[in-house]
Amino acid sequence: MRPSQARREAAARLRDAGVASPERDADLLLAHVLDVPLGRLPLVDDLGAGEQERYDALLTRRAAREPLQHLTGTAAFRHVELAVGPGVFVPRPETELLAGWAIEQAQSLEGAPVVVDLCTGSGAIAAAVKDELPHADVHAVEMSPDAFRYAETNLASFPGVDLRLGDAFEAFDDLAGTVDVVVCNPPYVPLEAWESVAVEARDHDPHLALFSGQDGLDAMRLLERRAAALLRPGGVVGAEHADVQGASAPAVFAATGRWLDVRDHLDLAGRPRYVTARLAR
Known part of the structure; x- marks a missing residue:
């Protein structure tokens, strides 16, 4: 699947689940799966089967309202990045x-x-x-x-x-x-x-x-x-x-x-x- 299509479908899924920032969260989770900065997402040509599977699994958890930061394991705070989780x-x-x-x-x-x-x-x-x-x-x-x-x-x-x-x-x-x-x-x-x-x-x-x-x-x-x-x-x-x-x-x-x-x-x-x-x- 093309990343652009995956992002659109993911954002719609999160929006339907009541997530406050569906587009942003969809992008952040995809960047996390691909291990690339947000700015490089438009440069990614395709999602492999394994990447799509991991993305779907994270989207399911986010749609259940598990915090985004628990899924990525990090939270930004001013100029530092923090490890966070349950x-x-x-x-x-x-x-x-x-x-x-x-x-x-x-x-x-x-x-x-x-x-x-x-x-x-x-x-x-x-x-x-x-x-x-x-x-x-x-x-x-x-x-x-x-x-x-x-x-x-x-x-x-x-x-x-x-x-x-x-x-x-x-x-x-x-x-x-x-x-x-x-x-x-x-x-x-x-x-x-x-x-x-x-x-x-x-x-x-x-x-x-x-x-x-x-x-x-x-x-x-x-x-x-x-x-x-x-x-x-x-x-x-x-x-x-x-x-x-x-x-x-x-x-x-x-x-x-x-x-x-x-x-x-x-x-x-x-x-x-x-x-x-x-x-x-």
Whole structure:
């Protein structure tokens, strides 16, 4: 079969299954099967029988709403490529904005800024920080043993990152009062919002990384306390939240009286996406 025909049929199949980006996913899966960059797909003359079989098998799994990244085994995040799969939260493009904020904050400091990534999951934010700021002193923690193994793999390319297995909201007592930047993509989905979560996330991402109490802010409250203990006076914290938490997430920080410059930030679609605050001196 000609690749162009295979791509058209694949995209139609994925569209019928409710996949949000059928054309893009069809192309990415075909490029994965052929082991070529996306830009070279138009140059491929024909699909062999084995390649067509592998492609069909992956399309069947994607049509069943298995995450694209689980099928390819990788996820792009800023300038790094991460190993991902069952047992670890697949990093989202929106989180790249939070990582960029953390990098900008650390970059503005003299010397080697101390950055802590709580709930690191695949190690995405920690890897991005170390990739773009090699001189930064980066620390990361993950509770799930399954996710921790992915973080170990991904952070192995960034020597010097301190990765620990444990509870993010009890970790790093040894760093208390010395951290410049705390960054976190915590679980934030309210339990009552189960049905509204995309099938790919609800059925395949670990629930530990998704759900956080009835209002989705249980982890945010724990983060507020832990960040206050870890940061030096004047240090900053940034945390992702759901788009419906643009007021309630900042309120977690504002209500304690410990924080200055509490503000919320929008993602590229104009939706509330992450909160930042500075520890009072």
